[in-house]
Amino acid sequence: MSRTNTTPKTAERRTRPTRRAFDRDQALAAALREFWTHGYETTSIASLTEAMGIRPPSLYAAFGDKRQLFEEAVELYKRTYGAAPLRGPDARSAIAAMLRHLAADYTDPSHPPGCLIIGAATNCGRESQDVKAKLRAMREDTKAAFASRIRADIEAGRLAATADADKLAAFYAAVVQGMHQQACDGADRATLQHIADAAMAAWPAAPHPATAAADANG
Numbered sequence: 001m002s003r004t005n006t007t008p009k010t011a012e013r014r015t016r017p018t019r020r021a022f023d024r025d026q027a028l029a030a031a032l033r034e035f036w037t038h039g040y041e042t043t044s045i046a047s048l049t050e051a052m053g054i055r056p057p058s059l060y061a062a063f064g065d066k067r068q069l070f071e072e073a074v075e076l077y078k079r080t081y082g083a084a085p086l087r088g089p090d091a092r093s094a095i096a097a098m099l100r101h102l103a104a105d106y107t108d109p110s111h112p113p114g115c116l117i118i119g120a121a122t123n124c125g126r127e128s129q130d131v132k133a134k135l136r137a138m139r140e141d142t143k144a145a146f147a148s149r150i151r152a153d154i155e156a157g158r159l160a161a162t163a164d165a166d167k168l169a170a171f172y173a174a175v176v177q178g179m180h181q182q183a184c185d186g187a188d189r190a191t192l193q194h195i196a197d198a199a200m201a202a203w204p205a206a207p208h209p210a211t212a213a214a215d216a217n218g
Helices: 008-013 025-037 046-051 057-062 066-082 092-105 127-158 165-184 189-201 209-218
Strands: none
Touching: 008 046, 008 127, 025 046, 025 057, 025 209, 046 057, 046 066, 057 066, 057 165, 066 127, 092 165, 165 189
């Protein structure tokens, strides 16, 4: 009677299931689309793993948990989509350029409409308030950047000394959020651009040169 020349370790290796290989970057991009489409709270592990083409153990091994996966998805979004930096010689041109960029980005058919940072935590329960707070802080950072550029224009005399940088920044932050909602409701790029144009028409007029000189002289 012959013996099978198989050690216990060899038998274990033969019966152990093979790990499924997957592209981590592609899986993260798929997770981003799920969160972007459905929001953080309502995106389930089941829907994530289906979209990513992996099983739950692979998700946990590669990304930790849903919360950590969402954080990575947000960082990917910030690197590849969303608001462009505030660039321009003055606040008006910089904010106008951002709104033009968002009119195109929020309606780009190659990805879900609107903005992940605005929409992903709309319906968060008590257990997800940290997610909501983090996204709110990102939006506040954008509003603060608006205010900083506007304040610089006031100091340079491009806007009247009576202009309120914080209130003006809040207005344009509200325009951005409104453009997001319009895009999610099906508005096209042209409609969002009209909104942006109307918002920029509300920009305060530059002070009269004589007034600006008087303000500069005290």
